[in-house]
Amino acid sequence: MAGIGPALAQPDGAAVVKSPSAQPAGIVVGFVGGFVRRTNLRHGAVRTAQQIQREIPGQADVLVFENRHRRSAYKAILRLLDRNHDGMLSPEEKKNARIILFGQSWGASAVVMLARDLKQASIPVLLTVQVDSVAKPWQHDSVIPSNVAEAVNFYQPHGLIHGRAQITAADPARTQILGNYRIDYRHDPVDCPAPSWADRVFTPDHAMSECDPRLWGKIEGLVRQRLNPEAASIEAAVPQP
Numbered sequence: 499m500a501g502i503g504p505a506l507a508q509p510d511g512a513a514v515v516k517s518p519s520a521q522p523a524g525i526v527v528g529f530v531g532g533f534v535r536r537t538n539l540r541h542g543a544v545r546t547a548q549q550i551q552r553e554i555p556g557q558a559d560v561l562v563f564e565n566r567h568r569r570s571a572y573k574a575i576l577r578l579l580d581r582n583h584d585g586m587l588s589p590e591e592k593k594n595a596r597i598i599l600f601g602q603s604w605g606a607s608a609v610v611m612l613a614r615d616l617k618q619a620s621i622p623v624l625l626t627v628q629v630d631s632v633a634k635p636w637q638h639d640s641v642i643p644s645n646v647a648e649a650v651n652f653y654q655p656h657g658l659i660h661g662r663a664q665i666t667a668a669d670p671a672r673t674q675i676l677g678n679y680r681i682d683y684r685h686d687p688v689d690c691p692a693p694s695w696a697d698r699v700f701t702p703d704h705a706m707s708e709c710d711p712r713l714w715g716k717i718e719g720l721v722r723q724r725l726n727p728e729a730a731s732i733e734a735a736v737p738q739p
Contacts, residue, residue, distance in 0.1 A: 524596035524598060525595070525596065525598070526547065526550060526558045526560045526597075526598045526600075526721060526725075527563065527599050527612070528562045528600050529543060529562075529563050529568075529599075529602075529606070529609060530564055530565060530601070530602065531630075531632070532565075536563060536564050540708075541602070541708055541709065542629070542707075543562065543600060543602055543605060543714075544562055546717055546721070547562045549718050550718060553722065557725050558725055563608075565603075565604040565605040565607070565608040568608045568611055571608075575597065575621075576619075579591050579592070587619070592619070592620055592621050592622070595623075597623045598626075598721050598725070599613060599627070600625075600628075600717055600721070601628065601629065602630055602708050603629070603708070606627075606628035607628075607631050607639040609627070609628055609639075610626065610637075610638075610639045610642065616645060617643040617644065617645040620645075621645065622646075623647065624646075624724050625647065625648045625650070625720065625724050626642060626648075626649045627649075627650050627652075627717050627720065628649075628652065628662070628665065629652045629707055629713065629714075630653050630654055630660065630661030631661050631662045631665075640666065641665070641666055641667070642667050643673075644668050644669035644672045644673055645672075647673065647674065649675055649676065650675070650676040650679070651664070651665040651675075651678045652707070652713060652717075654681045654683055654704065654706070654707050655680065655682070656682075656683070656684055657701045657702065660704060661707065663678060663680070665678060681707065681713065683703040683707075687706065688710045690708075
């Protein structure tokens with residue numbers, strides 16, 4: 499993927515951005531929405547992955563997938579967690595997993611589905627982030643599985659396509675819902691041209707959630723904080739001019 503780092507070619511359309519560290523602190527997976535290509539730098543998930551890799555090199559392996567390649571994302575995570583390369587995940591390797599998932603539209607729904615896949619394998623997830631989440635007919639993106647420590651949902655309410663307004667925890671004792679945050683682009687639009695005439699006419703607000711730099715900047719901050727909470731605490735403690 500141009501500008502992110504050396505990408506490992508994947509025959510199924512996935513991009514795996516390897517960190518230079520042999521023992522990265524985390525695994526970050528982003529999913530693009532709709533029929534967007536994983537190389538489309540207009541998409542917030544792609545730009546966020548790029549920025550994370552640039553700002554905190556060595557702290558994570560960063561992966562970007564098209565939403566239809568969820569199973570490939572799952573297999574890639576298993577490979578990255580298998581630190582001794584014996585083809586199996588030990589209880590210790592699972593316990594030490596530090597995984598963050600984020601996505602927009604169909605990609606946001608893929609985030610929840612992938613978290614459920616990981617739960618079946620007893621693999622924990624630090625954080626899931628859904629942006630204007632839209633589920634495919636056979637998917638359910640509203641209930642966050644209990645292997646997820648924290649989850650947050652951003653949505654906008656307008657247009658033919660709009661995101662899920664609320665997510666809940668399957669087990670509130672194990673999963674903290676950080677919030678369901680409403681964004682109203684009718685009152686506070688962003689300079690983000692829709693990629694096609696159909697988006698401009700029918701789903702302009704949904705398209706804005708795809709590329710809103712303010713929103714994706716917040717998501718980048720959440721991800722960085724979870725990957726390196728000590729550094730985030732120090733940064734927050736420094737007085738601002």
